[in-house]
Amino acid sequence: xxxxxxxxxxDPFGRNGVGSSPIAERNSVPAYAEKLAWLESQEAPGxxxxxxxxxxxxxxxxxxxxxxxxAIIIVLAIWQIIHVSGWKKDIFPGPGATLANLGDQxxxxxxxxAIATTLERxxxxxxxxxxxxxxxxxxxxxxxxxxAAFGSLITGLQTMPSIAxxxxxxxxxxxxxxxxxxxxVLGAAPSIANGLIAGVDYTPPILLRAGATMGLxxxxxxxxxxxxxxxxxxxxxxxxxxxxxxxxxxxxxxLVIIANQPSLGVxxxxxxxxxxxxxxTAIIIVILLIGIFVHxxxxxxxxxxxxxxxxxxxx
Amino acid sequence: MTGVSKVFGRGSSAVQALDQVSLEVMPxxxxxxxxASGCGKSTxxxxxxxxxxxxxxxxxxxxxxxxxxxQEPALFPWLTAAGNVEMALRARGAGKAERRQRAAELxxxxxxxxxxxxxxxxxxxxxxxxxxxxxxxAQDADILLxxxxxxxxxxxxxxxxxxxxxRVCADRSLTVxxxxxxxxxxxxxxxxxxxxxxxxxxxxxEFAVDxxxxxxxxxxxxxxxxxxxxxxxxxxxxxxxx
Numbered sequence: 033x034x035x036x037x038x039x040x041x042x043d044p045f046g047r048n049g050v051g052s053s054p055i056a057e058r059n060s061v062p063a064y065a066e067k068l069a070w071l072e073s074q075e076a077p078g079x080x081x082x083x084x085x086x087x088x089x090x091x092x093x094x095x096x097x098x099x100x101x102x103a104i105i106i107v108l109a110i111w112q113i114i115h116v117s118g119w120k121k122d123i124f125p126g127p128g129a130t131l132a133n134l135g136d137q138x139x140x141x142x143x144x145x146a147i148a149t150t151l152e153r154x155x156x157x158x159x160x161x162x163x164x165x166x167x168x169x170x171x172x173x174x175x176x177x178x179x180a181a182f183g184s185l186i187t188g189l190q191t192m193p194s195i196a197x198x199x200x201x202x203x204x205x206x207x208x209x210x211x212x213x214x215x216x217v218l219g220a221a222p223s224i225a226n227g228l229i230a231g232v233d234y235t236p237p238i239l240l241r242a243g244a245t246m247g248l249x250x251x252x253x254x255x256x257x258x259x260x261x262x263x264x265x266x267x268x269x270x271x272x273x274x275x276x277x278x279x280x281x282x283x284x285x286x287l288v289i290i291a292n293q294p295s296l297g298v299x300x301x302x303x304x305x306x307x308x309x310x311x312x313t314a315i316i317i318v319i320l321l322i323g324i325f326v327h328x329x330x331x332x333x334x335x336x337x338x339x340x341x342x343x344x345x346x347x
Numbered sequence: 348m349t350g351v352s353k354v355f356g357r358g359s360s361a362v363q364a365l366d367q368v369s370l371e372v373m374p375x376x377x378x379x380x381x382x383a384s385g386c387g388k389s390t391x392x393x394x395x396x397x398x399x400x401x402x403x404x405x406x407x408x409x410x411x412x413x414x415x416x417x418q419e420p421a422l423f424p425w426l427t428a429a430g431n432v433e434m435a436l437r438a439r440g441a442g443k444a445e446r447r448q449r450a451a452e453l454x455x456x457x458x459x460x461x462x463x464x465x466x467x468x469x470x471x472x473x474x475x476x477x478x479x480x481x482x483x484x485a486q487d488a489d490i491l492l493x494x495x496x497x498x499x500x501x502x503x504x505x506x507x508x509x510x511x512x513x514r515v516c517a518d519r520s521l522t523v524x525x526x527x528x529x530x531x532x533x534x535x536x537x538x539x540x541x542x543x544x545x546x547x548x549x550x551x552x553e554f555a556v557d558x559x560x561x562x563x564x565x566x567x568x569x570x571x572x573x574x575x576x577x578x579x580x581x582x583x584x585x586x587x588x589x
Contacts (some may be wrong), residue, residue: 238417238419238421244398244416245398246414246482246486261425263425343468
């Protein structure tokens with residue numbers, strides 16, 4: 033870069049080099065390409081050197097871990113204090129005994145079998161709900177009369193406590209897995225459909241205009257523009273749908289007890305019958321942990337999308 | 348464009364955006380539309396782009412394909428810069444290999460050869476608008492409509508993009524209609540500057556720009572003509588105020 037602008041050359045401010053201000057002189061760049069590179073170096077958001085990345089990652093992991101560890105310690109401490117205080121001493125177990133019980137149960141095949149059964153139902157039920165919710169959402173969002181007819185019905189279904197469906201499902205299907213799956217789908221599909229509908233509704237009009245001028249029509253418009261633009265809302269709908277599915281499943285397993293098919297609900301119900309508080313609490317912890325785990329997966333998906341779209345800062 | 352009027356809404360709430368506008372643009376001509384906000388410039392572009400239909404009158408592009416650049420880059424945030432350009436090629440039915448190659452070429456054309464893998468949010472405002480230009484060029488249109496594409500950019504970046512627009516449009520002999528409220532920008536770029544009045548939008552004057560290219564936005568002839576046009580606009584606005 034020359035120390036000062038030579039007559040006839042153009043600096044980035046578009047002024048002539050001669051007689052320009054000291055700032056303009058320092059910044060003066062002769063050739064177009066250099067001018068461009070200069071501007072980009074001023075503008076483009078920089079990315080940190082890679083050797084700092086490892087330390088950054090460790091720092092971030094620690095930053096997200098220690099509050100969680102603290103929360104667990106606080107909960108255990110409060111639990112222990114209540115236990116030591118002697119409230120309902122005969123039936124209320126302390127954290128030590130409960131965690132030991134959980135450890136013992138994890139060594140037996142029964143708990144793992146139960147977890148497998150419950151998770152299988154969760155996956156099948158949620159999968160069906162996603163399928164049905166997506167088809168219904170896609171149709172209702174794009175077809176005016178269908179939306180007028182079913183839009184508010186879907187929202188109504190979403191607010192319906194799914195446990196209320198069980199008498200209906202049990203009479204219809206009997207005491208079996210189908211009844212449970214039926215209620216999971218009814219609980220989760222409306223949220224998933226509504227997520228898709230919201231995503232379609234909130235596709236930025238400027239992108240729709242851009243798509244239209246590019247010649248994207250109907251199916252290709254849906255596939256290449258509306259669906260990807262809906263992704264954040266769809267993930268939010270999936271997350272909410274999962275919460276409903278998991279609740280419906282637990283309610284279902286407590287109400288629809290199928291012989292010789294151990295599930296988390298069946299174990300919980302047996303513990304209730306036997307007044308085995310330690311085991312019941314241990315199962316509740318398992319249910320809680322599974323819920324947190326799946327929620328974390330959805331949060332990660334959500335964050336990945338937001339980062340990709342530039343909706344979060346890199347810090 | 349002959350005798351075009353456009354009315355939005357109906358009855359007492361109706362707004363007349365354009366009133367009897369006739370405008371002929373020759374192939375390869377760079378026409379700048381200028382006027383105060385609310386003069387229907389954007390409506391006019393939407394009509395030419397086929398995004399809106401005229402209430403009265405006729406808009407013809409003689410079968411030419413039309414591409415549009417907006418004030419916002421309107422890039423798809425889930426795609427990379429190259430992906431955005433490829434989307435325009437895909438909409439035209441180009442195959443995968445052709446898309447990849449053409450997108451790389453077009454990004455080089457707008458001096459973003461090394462940025463194909465970046466997502467829109469990783470690019471600066473000027474770079475995003477250059478990707479939008481590459482995407483518009485990918486549509487292989489004969490007519491390029493630009494709706495204040497540089498309105499949100501700083502003066503330096505805009506100056507740079509003027510050079511690029513000049514070069515790209517001359518290389519491809521594109522027909523351009525460029526909407527702006529910046530008089531200097533209009534004179535810097537246009538072969539012709541069309542002045543519009545507000546509410547309802549009408550064409551009130553035209554200026555041919557006989558200044559040799561390459562031009563600079565701060566050169567004396569550009570400033571002189573810009574001052575003339577600004578006077579004409581002021582005159583019009585004071586009519587409105589009365």
